[in-house]
Amino acid sequence: MSRIHVTTTINGDETEYLCEPQDTLLDVLRDELDLTGSKEGCASGDCGACSVMLDGRLVCSCLVLGAEAEGRAVETIEGMASGEELHPLQQAFIDKAALQCGICTPGILVAAKDLLERNPDPTEEEVRYWLAGNLCRCTGYDKIIRAVLDTAADMRGAA
Amino acid sequence: MYPVSYHKPASVDDAVKALSSGEEAMVLAGGQTLIATMKQHLAAPSDLVDIRGIAELSGIKISGDTLSIGAAMTHAEVAASKDVQKHIPALACLAAGIGDPAVRHMGTLGGSVANNDPAADYPAALLALGATVVTNKREIAADDFFTGLFSTDLEDGEIITRVDFDKTEAAGYAKFAQPASLYALVGVFVAKRGGDVRVAITGAGDDGVFRSEALEAALAKDFSEAAAKGAGVSADNLMSDIHGDADYRAHLIRVMAARAVAGAA
Numbered sequence: 162m163s164r165i166h167v168t169t170t171i172n173g174d175e176t177e178y179l180c181e182p183q184d185t186l187l188d189v190l191r192d193e194l195d196l197t198g199s200k201e202g203c204a205s206g207d208c209g210a211c212s213v214m215l216d217g218r219l220v221c222s223c224l225v226l227g228a229e230a231e232g233r234a235v236e237t238i239e240g241m242a243s244g245e246e247l248h249p250l251q252q253a254f255i256d257k258a259a260l261q262c263g264i265c266t267p268g269i270l271v272a273a274k275d276l277l278e279r280n281p282d283p284t285e286e287e288v289r290y291w292l293a294g295n296l297c298r299c300t301g302y303d304k305i306i307r308a309v310l311d312t313a314a315d316m317r318g319a320a
Numbered sequence: 321m322y323p324v325s326y327h328k329p330a331s332v333d334d335a336v337k338a339l340s341s342g343e344e345a346m347v348l349a350g351g352q353t354l355i356a357t358m359k360q361h362l363a364a365p366s367d368l369v370d371i372r373g374i375a376e377l378s379g380i381k382i383s384g385d386t387l388s389i390g391a392a393m394t395h396a397e398v399a400a401s402k403d404v405q406k407h408i409p410a411l412a413c414l415a416a417g418i419g420d421p422a423v424r425h426m427g428t429l430g431g432s433v434a435n436n437d438p439a440a441d442y443p444a445a446l447l448a449l450g451a452t453v454v455t456n457k458r459e460i461a462a463d464d465f466f467t468g469l470f471s472t473d474l475e476d477g478e479i480i481t482r483v484d485f486d487k488t489e490a491a492g493y494a495k496f497a498q499p500a501s502l503y504a505l506v507g508v509f510v511a512k513r514g515g516d517v518r519v520a521i522t523g524a525g526d527d528g529v530f531r532s533e534a535l536e537a538a539l540a541k542d543f544s545e546a547a548a549k550g551a552g553v554s555a556d557n558l559m560s561d562i563h564g565d566a567d568y569r570a571h572l573i574r575v576m577a578a579r580a581v582a583g584a585a
């Protein structure tokens with residue numbers, strides 16, 4: 162099988178890579194591009210640890226082929242902070258201890274950022290539904306949900 | 321995953337050619353089931369034909385009383401469509417409740433229908449609404465399309481291009497989701513046109529999606545929650561598994577049917 166040449170944009174930077182047809186976007190991000198923030202949990206689309214944005218839509222990068230990123234824009238956890246300045250969600254997760262082992266955290270942050278961009282004032286139910294595809298086996302979710310709701314309130318106050 | 325070849329055709333004709341080029345070529349319509357299945361080595365296609373760049377498979381249109389949804393439309397696009405929300409609100413609601421956001425952003429109507437997972441949501445909608453599956457070769461009535469677990473009437477080299485839904489007087493969908501997978505443990509779609517009521521059940525049948533004669537007869541006489549709850553739904557030919565036995569599923573069918581009727585619009 163011949164490798165596929167892909168030109169895409171990752172966190173705003175034009176990027177080219179070669180991948181095998183069966184390589185997932187997650188394989189490419191982690192193994193080719195050294196962007197190891199996106200995690201492989203279940204590898205079957207259940208856990209959401211590999212969540213990234215593809216053309217502005219939240220997806221599981223383990224269920225997207227690297228070849229599918231051709232001509233599209235990918236955003237990963239590595240693009241979330243502005244230089245040294247953490248995104249308010251990242252800071253809130255640290256301040257409120259909304260993580261334990263941390264494997265699910267990048268995916269949850271990517272998903273939560275997408276939610277707040279679509280809906281700056283979500284209800285608790287809406288947060289829980291939006292994060293339904295992101296599993297955390299440590300926290301019991303409560304601190305995560307509260308961190309997202311508190312960040313939403315802070316960001317509305319700052320706007 | 322085993323090695324595979326990847327094709328991204330720009331037209332249905334090119335997709336059909338690509339499908340015939342490989343020994344065991346498969347359509348990649350969203351990948352939310354297929355890629356996971358390939359990783360488990362339960363599917364090992366020689367070629368993947370990615371149909372999402374094909375303009376003919378895209379779009380949502382209303383002409384007269386018919387709503388046509390392109391096969392490559394994602395669940396999120398169907399859920400957000402003003403045309404779907406206006407024409408058949410229950411269908412938009414069903415699409416908004418499939419899996420989680422990541423699945424809804426990639427999974428497509430055509431992919432879901434062609435896969436015919438016995439716990440998928442869309443097959444119930446197509447069957448209850450009496451939809452027509454349009455392919456590159458012919459039109460297939462939903463009653464003839466679903467032929468058992470993960471089986472359809474589709475032939476080799478046949479690609480779903482769109483699904484046509486006729487307007488209903490009232491339609492509703494309610495599902496009891498299996499909380500881990502978010503698939504339907506039981507999902508019931510009801511559709512009423514005058515005195516004719518069609519009821520399709522997903523998640524429960526041991527041979528996939530099916531119509532419930534008992535519920536159809538009860539609701540044709542009296543389209544009410546009480547009639548749905550009182551219908552004589554049998555546990556025969558229902559699935560029993562670790563998530564629920566056949567009697568529990570029969571109970572859930574009545575409860576979900578009542579909720580679908582209550583929410584019908």
